[in-house]
Every structure is written in C-alpha cells, then in structure tokens.
Amino acid sequence: MKGVLWDGSVKFVDVIRPYVRQGYILGKTVLAGITHIERAISLGIVPTEVGRVLGSLGVIRVIDVSSDLDSSLIGKYFLLLPRYDFIGGVDFNGVLTEYAALPHKMLTPISEYYVQNPEILIHAELSYxxxxxxxxxxxxxxxxxxxxxxxxxxxxxxxxxxxxxxxxxxxxxxxxxxxxxxxxxxxxxxxxxxxxxxxxxxxxxxxxxxxxxxxxxxxxxxxxxxxxxxxx
The missing domain is CATH 3.40.50.720 (NAD(P)-binding Rossmann-like Domain)
Structure with missing residues (x-):
C-alpha cells in the first residue's frame, strides 16, 4: 500500500501495513486532510522521525483492534485531530496512508452521517x-x-x-x-x-x-x- 512519509523530505511511497499494538486500532482511512502541521514538517519547523507516516487530521473506519480493546469498535468511525502534546505524523504514524494504526485514546467517535461530507475535517480542526x-x-x-x-x-x-x-x-x-x-x-x-x-x-x-x-x-x-x- 502507499503512504505519505517523511524521509528528509515528503515522499509518496510504498509502506508496510501496520501492526496493531496494545491500545491501538487499525483503520482504513476514509478522509484525510493536509494541515499547517504537515507544511511545518516539510519546512523543517516541526521535527519528526525519518520514516514517519504523516497525517494529523482524518477519519478512519475500524477494521481491527488490539486484544485489550472491545471488538465492538470494529466497523465504527473515528476522527483523528491534532493535539497540542500528541500529534499524528509527529508522535505516532498518521493517516496519510490506506491503513493506519492509531492510539485509541487519541480518537473521537464520529457518526457515519458526517463522514459523507469532507468539510467535517475543517469544522473538526476548528472545534475549539x-x-x-x-x-x-x-x-x-x-x-x-x-x-x-x-x-x-x-x-x-x-x-x-x-x-x-x-x-x-x-x-x-x-x-x-x-x-x-x-x-x-x-x-x-x-x-x-x-x-x-x-x-x-x-x-x-x-x-x-x-x-x-x-x-x-x-x-x-x-x-x-x-x-x-x-x-x-
């Protein structure tokens, strides 16, 4: 599968389907946005690890969960937002890939109804x-x-x-x-x-x-x- 990652520059390359570790869920990316955070990474303003999959804002549909999480989460939709102290693409791999493994504690449940409208990402990013x-x-x-x-x-x-x-x-x-x-x-x-x-x-x-x-x-x-x- 393909993904957008940081390798000293931003690249669109083949990436390995992620492993689901404890506290994480595996989801298929449904929506993803490019924000000022990705721009800051590309300019070297915000540091991140080489090989890190980018993507701080997006929606996933859960297809698998770690053994410590409830399997009833499978099939549901979750929103990933950038947070001050824990950001996708900076502190963990983000959503600019076909399948993303994300920490469950960083995700917000979202209705399938809102997933039909890509503008939900703009509203969510400015929800504060x-x-x-x-x-x-x-x-x-x-x-x-x-x-x-x-x-x-x-x-x-x-x-x-x-x-x-x-x-x-x-x-x-x-x-x-x-x-x-x-x-x-x-x-x-x-x-x-x-x-x-x-x-x-x-x-x-x-x-x-x-x-x-x-x-x-x-x-x-x-x-x-x-x-x-x-x-x-």
Missing part, C-alpha cells in the same frame, strides 16, 4: 472556537498570525472583542482579514504594546517568542491544540 470565545469576550486580543485559520477565527470573534491581527511579513490573507473590520498590520507596525489576551495562530517561532512581551501582567496567552508543543 466555542471554548475560545469565553476567554476573549469583551477583551483586547492580539492574534499572532495571518493565515486562513486566523481569518476564520477573526470572523467568529471580531464582534465580541477588540481584535488586532499581526503578521511576521506580508501575507496573502492580510487584506482578506482586514475586510472583517479589524486592525491588521505587519509585526513591525504593531499599534499597541500590551493586550488582555494573546492568541497564537502561527508557526513562526519569531512571533511565538514575542507573545510574552505583549500580554498584560494578568493577561492570557492562548495556544490552540493544533499548535505543536515543540514550537512553544
């Missing part, structure tokens, strides 16, 4: 937005990063807080985010020194390193579960 709202409501929020995730989240929170979005350098989404009606600028032109909340939505180690500089004494730095811990 509802929790984010309670931390930013009524506050001054600095968003570090100008990618598509920043655009989506800024649209959701712009009416609830005073949002300021900064990029490390000019970004194609900068103008798109500005259309939401928030302050947008390159980092060197940042308009304020400190904010109630700093939200990290970037893989730039430079911007991440500046987060502490811009948060108030009793403020918050928010790191979504999709930002690898190796960057923070």
């Amino acid at each position: 937005i509802s929790n984010l709202i309670r931390y930013v409501k009524g506050r001054e929020v600095l968003i570090l990063g100008c990618g598509p995730t920043s655009y989506v989240i800024t649209k959701h929170i712009s009416k609830l807080c005073n949002a300021y979005v900064v990029c490390y350098h000019s970004h194609k989404f900068l103008q798109k985010i500005a259309e939401v009606g928030v302050y947008v600028a390159n980092y060197e032109n940042i308009s304020k020194e400190c904010y109630d909340v700093v939200l990290i939505l970037t893989l730039s180690s430079y911007l991440i390193s500046r987060a502490l500089k811009h948060v108030k004494d009793r403020g918050l730095i928010l790191i979504p579960p999709t930002i690898p811990k190796s960057l923070t």
Whole structure:
C-alpha cells in the first residue's frame, strides 16, 4: 500500500501495513486532510522521525483492534485531530496512508452521517472556537498570525472583542482579514504594546517568542491544540 512519509523530505511511497499494538486500532482511512502541521514538517519547523507516516487530521473506519480493546469498535468511525502534546505524523504514524494504526485514546467517535461530507475535517480542526470565545469576550486580543485559520477565527470573534491581527511579513490573507473590520498590520507596525489576551495562530517561532512581551501582567496567552508543543 502507499503512504505519505517523511524521509528528509515528503515522499509518496510504498509502506508496510501496520501492526496493531496494545491500545491501538487499525483503520482504513476514509478522509484525510493536509494541515499547517504537515507544511511545518516539510519546512523543517516541526521535527519528526525519518520514516514517519504523516497525517494529523482524518477519519478512519475500524477494521481491527488490539486484544485489550472491545471488538465492538470494529466497523465504527473515528476522527483523528491534532493535539497540542500528541500529534499524528509527529508522535505516532498518521493517516496519510490506506491503513493506519492509531492510539485509541487519541480518537473521537464520529457518526457515519458526517463522514459523507469532507468539510467535517475543517469544522473538526476548528472545534475549539466555542471554548475560545469565553476567554476573549469583551477583551483586547492580539492574534499572532495571518493565515486562513486566523481569518476564520477573526470572523467568529471580531464582534465580541477588540481584535488586532499581526503578521511576521506580508501575507496573502492580510487584506482578506482586514475586510472583517479589524486592525491588521505587519509585526513591525504593531499599534499597541500590551493586550488582555494573546492568541497564537502561527508557526513562526519569531512571533511565538514575542507573545510574552505583549500580554498584560494578568493577561492570557492562548495556544490552540493544533499548535505543536515543540514550537512553544
């Protein structure tokens, strides 16, 4: 079978069907997405092992389970999401392959109904937005990063807080985010020194390193579960 793995570069090659060890399930990949994590691996920003199968986001249908798990899981669907401290393609082999062996504790059950719509991956990756709202409501929020995730989240929170979005350098989404009606600028032109909340939505180690500089004494730095811990 074929898979996408890291071998000093990203390659699409033949891979061995994985063994199902304790606590793992074997599934056929039904949906898989390419996220900023795979991009970061390809650029060398996020390290991973040589020979690691990539894929931090996807849906599988279970075809086998380890002896310590309930066999009733076979035939059911599960969602793999990137987590802050345990990420597919970084800490274990991911879902960019025909069959994937994944740790059961990292998976979320999902109805077959949702599997019919590939957009479920986008909604799932940003499912933390509802929790984010309670931390930013009524506050001054600095968003570090100008990618598509920043655009989506800024649209959701712009009416609830005073949002300021900064990029490390000019970004194609900068103008798109500005259309939401928030302050947008390159980092060197940042308009304020400190904010109630700093939200990290970037893989730039430079911007991440500046987060502490811009948060108030009793403020918050928010790191979504999709930002690898190796960057923070």
